[in-house]
Amino acid sequence: MIGKLLLIASLLVPQASAPKTSPSDSLLEAQVREVGSKLRCPTCQGLSVAASPAALDMRNVIRTQLKAGKTPEEVEAYFVSKYGGWILLRPEARGFNLALYVLPGLMVLGGAVLVVVLARKWSRAGAGEVIDQ
Amino acid sequence: MNWKRSLIGAAIAIPVVTLLAYGLTQDPRELPNMMPGKPAPEFALPVMDAENDSIRLSDLRGEVVVLNFWASWCVACRSEHSILYDAAARYQPRGVRFYGVLYKDATGFARDWIARMGGQNYPNLLDPASHMAIDYAVSAVPETVIIGPDGKIAHKQMGVVTDSLMRVKLDSLLAVVDK
Numbered sequence: 001m002i003g004k005l006l007l008i009a010s011l012l013v014p015q016a017s018a019p020k021t022s023p024s025d026s027l028l029e030a031q032v033r034e035v036g037s038k039l040r041c042p043t044c045q046g047l048s049v050a051a052s053p054a055a056l057d058m059r060n061v062i063r064t065q066l067k068a069g070k071t072p073e074e075v076e077a078y079f080v081s082k083y084g085g086w087i088l089l090r091p092e093a094r095g096f097n098l099a100l101y102v103l104p105g106l107m108v109l110g111g112a113v114l115v116v117v118l119a120r121k122w123s124r125a126g127a128g129e130v131i132d133q
Numbered sequence: 134m135n136w137k138r139s140l141i142g143a144a145i146a147i148p149v150v151t152l153l154a155y156g157l158t159q160d161p162r163e164l165p166n167m168m169p170g171k172p173a174p175e176f177a178l179p180v181m182d183a184e185n186d187s188i189r190l191s192d193l194r195g196e197v198v199v200l201n202f203w204a205s206w207c208v209a210c211r212s213e214h215s216i217l218y219d220a221a222a223r224y225q226p227r228g229v230r231f232y233g234v235l236y237k238d239a240t241g242f243a244r245d246w247i248a249r250m251g252g253q254n255y256p257n258l259l260d261p262a263s264h265m266a267i268d269y270a271v272s273a274v275p276e277t278v279i280i281g282p283d284g285k286i287a288h289k290q291m292g293v294v295t296d297s298l299m300r301v302k303l304d305s306l307l308a309v310v311d312k
Contacts, residue, residue: 042272045162057237057263064264082270084165099152110145 028066035062035072039079040089048089164272168289173198173280174268178258181240188232188258190280197229197306198280200258201294202266204238205246207274213293214250217277220299221255228310229303231255236266236274279303282310 036050036059043054050059058079065075079087091097177189190198201217203210221231235243235257247253260266269278269289277294279302281287288302 042164058267060262061264061267082167082267083272084167086165103149103152 028063031066031072032059032063035066035075038076038089039087042083042087164270164291166289166291168270168278168286171286172284173278173286174265176258176260176265176268178234178260178265181235181243181257181259183256188256190284193230193280194284195282195310197224197282197303197310199224199229199231199303200234200269200278200280201232202234202236202269202271202274202276202278204236204274205242206238207236209293210275211250213275214253216294216296216299218254219296220294220303224299224303224307225255227307229307233257234260234265236260236271237263279306281306 033050036055037048039049039058041047041049041052041055041058044052047055049055049062062075065078066072070078076088085092085097091100093101173190175190177187180186180188199217199220201213203213217231221229225231232255233253240259243257247257258265263271269276272291275290275293277288277290278286279288279290287306288298290298
């Protein structure tokens with residue numbers, strides 16, 4: 001019983017002593033995370049700016065620009081103007097990148113058409129064989 | 134009927150194979166070099182070991198400026214040091230301004246590194262929050278930016294510079310200044 005109480009107390013104490021953030025701070029941090037999650041870290045290329053420990057400075061720049069009144073889209077555009085579309089973890093659906101978005105759908109559609117055409121052909125051939133018999 | 138099938142097969146296969154072949158020529162890890170041709174982003178940074186002294190890019194308008202982003206922890210920066218030292222000795226008397234920009238490093242380590250390397254013949258700027266480095270799209274060091282007299286970025290070297298590169302770029306920019 002005492003052990004359980006100690007466990008509950010230990011869980012409660014850090015929450016009670018955690019620094020308080022104003023709603024505007026938490027909104028700003030959420031926006032920093034959102035923008036950072038869309039950008040690739042130039043140093044740790046497999047990680048986003050939000051997740052990479054090496055991208056602290058980039059997160060600070062995002063925070064500074066958002067605080068200065070820029071929209072998340074404007075902050076993203078700033079990084080694209082510096083590093084190109086490469087910096088976006090999700091490539092923009094335009095130009096050559098459009099193939100990434102269109103081709104899978106087209107291939108699925110093409111496969112479906114192929115299946116229908118072959119199925120109809122085989123069923124017709126099967127019906128022909130039955131008539132012949 | 135066979136030629137029709139072959140034609141449809143080719144019509145599907147050729148674009149897909151072309152696309153895949155193009156993809157194989159691309160290196161997804163290679164950062165694009167977007168900065169050349171763009172106006173050099175403005176900066177005003179303090180000079181290391183020179184109290185109350187700072188350098189503002191707008192004050193250097195009309196001059197050729199070399200910015201070398203480096204750090205004491207950067208192994209490649211060691212091999213580049215002598216090339217930049219020689220280039221600065223050759224081109225600073227002709228009016229080219231050379232600056233090192235300390236990247237993600239402490240001034241104490243930087244001072245030790247410079248002493249170990251036998252000195253540096255140009256000043257270093259401090260960019261502790263890396264704002265300038267991000268403005269210049271620096272992703273790793275060493276990187277060197279050459280700014281022309283028109284205030285535009287003439288060249289951005291991602292990696293170690295060579296002696297011939299410095300000569301070609303700086304001679305061509307100085308030819309414009311001398312005109």
